[in-house]
Amino acid sequence: MPVSKQLKKELQHTADECIDCGKCMTKCRFLAESGSPVSIALRALSSDEDADSVAIRSYACSTCGLCSAICPVAAEPDRMFKELRNHAQTNAIFRLDKYEPLLNYERLGQRFPFKGEFIPDNCTTVFFPGCTLPAMHPDATRITYKILKREDPAMGLILNCCSKPSKMLGRKSRHEEALAGLINRLERKGIKKILTACPNCHVTFKEFNSKLEIISIYKRLRFSKFIPVRPNLKEVTVHDPCVIRDETEMHKHVRTLLKSLGIRVVEMRHNRKKTLCCGEGGATHFYRKAYAKYWSRKRITEAQRTGVPMVTYCAGCVNFLGFKYPTAHVLDLLLVKRKRIPKPVVFPFNYLNRLIVRFSRR
Template structure:
């Protein structure tokens, strides 16, 4: 990644706090592959200023904050540096415009187009007080699961509407703060016009991204797992990967475990779970900025899952599931909703299918369309 080096700003707020309060105790560095790679304490990074390359190598997973004895956030410093770098033209973010959820064509929309994934049979964007918001990853790479989840909710709310929007988090994570705020304003306006008062989410990224942003509009955001009733008796030993957005509040972690236990599954925990969970490798879009580091994070997590002896590794974020499914061996990787709803989707080849969209002459045309101004 060819980018400029650090400057005087480098995320002034979080950086200043680290410079004033970090004791260089080493607890965050012991858990973070990036800090281990950098080889400096956050105190020293804050004093010199984070580089752009460091900022875009951070998965923004916030494990550093969870393990810090006084709750400091090196990830916050790196996130702030991303915003600063984009504003100052220090990073070629437009090279990654295929990720922008507000573009007419992005990577998710192209995949759905080429794989003929649509939801014309569902009440898309119809007026209603209750809406299902699966998130862009689920509607793109888990269409059968998406439909099963919608029909589950339709039993609870017969007039539930269906939304195919992104929550906008990728824009904020990439440092595109103004663009993210514009997208949030669009989403708020859309929900108001549809009369939505309750938004049910399946993705932890969407839940935590939208909950506080929509609260001032009087729109409540819930998880699909809330008050999940007993299911058919399940068999097998499951270990659960907790997603990074959930680490501080653990809402998904608690609800998912309760739902699986109610369905008869036996759970075993990895060494790092809940607040101390390791990132799967998809956080902060680093699979695009630092694929080598992303894969190292994935491998580390799969090693922990293997050590549990569980036959199933379950996740409640489909991005995490996709990362694990392409590389796992010795156990099955499943989405928690697949288990609870009796689905049998196989996610192991999806990343290969997505990559194949850009092979050969047709792939060149797909890429041209995707990157067109």
């Protein structure tokens, strides 16, 4: 299929800038087996048929951005892989049947009874916890909203999906249509700010470039007057979600909140900007399960070396890592009194939790 101008631009950029140093290939199994970014870009540029083949292969990439983070010359190969996925869906050359559970999760998040938009009179700021936080950590979600309401009685609550799955899988037009509709509704109702708890939602809203101000809940809590629970952990290591590897302010706020509880943070080798994917990135486990397991093993191995439990601020990461290694969500640690780190919530209780949050929001 014909290559779009945007894809050609990204391919050419990587082809021109990548010096084939091999750094990213030593960190990523996908690249180690597929070739260097420059070789992939040149292959895709050689013919439309090769571009289609490379676009299909891009679904083995976790789109975590580590390749770009460690690149010494700013070749930005992760942008190329994301655009290759857009090419695959625009031209209908890759079916998403395997991803139906994920896409169904997105669809349900945008429909009653899981969807809910609660905007009081004079409301200018809303809390947007995302889909997975209410599903996995309903108590933390409700307590967070109560804290926000106590400080701002006109605080609204939006239970909806930001359509990140569609964006991640290359359904660009579907994503943009859904997110534009949501943002337009909020702007018409006078909303100026969105407080996000989900890293994926945070980045998705920011990249959409609307007039709304996007603020992390961790920044808000950092300067809020709330009383945290007595922590059941004295030392933790922090897993920074790969989607916010460039959000340095968020990295600092999460660590400051933990340290304010008297919790010592032991850093893993790969953290902040150079963090590793938990394995869920790019929904790679639907296409190449071995690659997803590769990332999970690397992350858990680094956590094991610290000898302390892991804390993260992405409910999806908790779900992907928590069955094999003690992994807590930072909001649970701050706000919910527990004797031990619980295992991740499983189906159908994750859906039930979302309904509980929706119908007991007050």
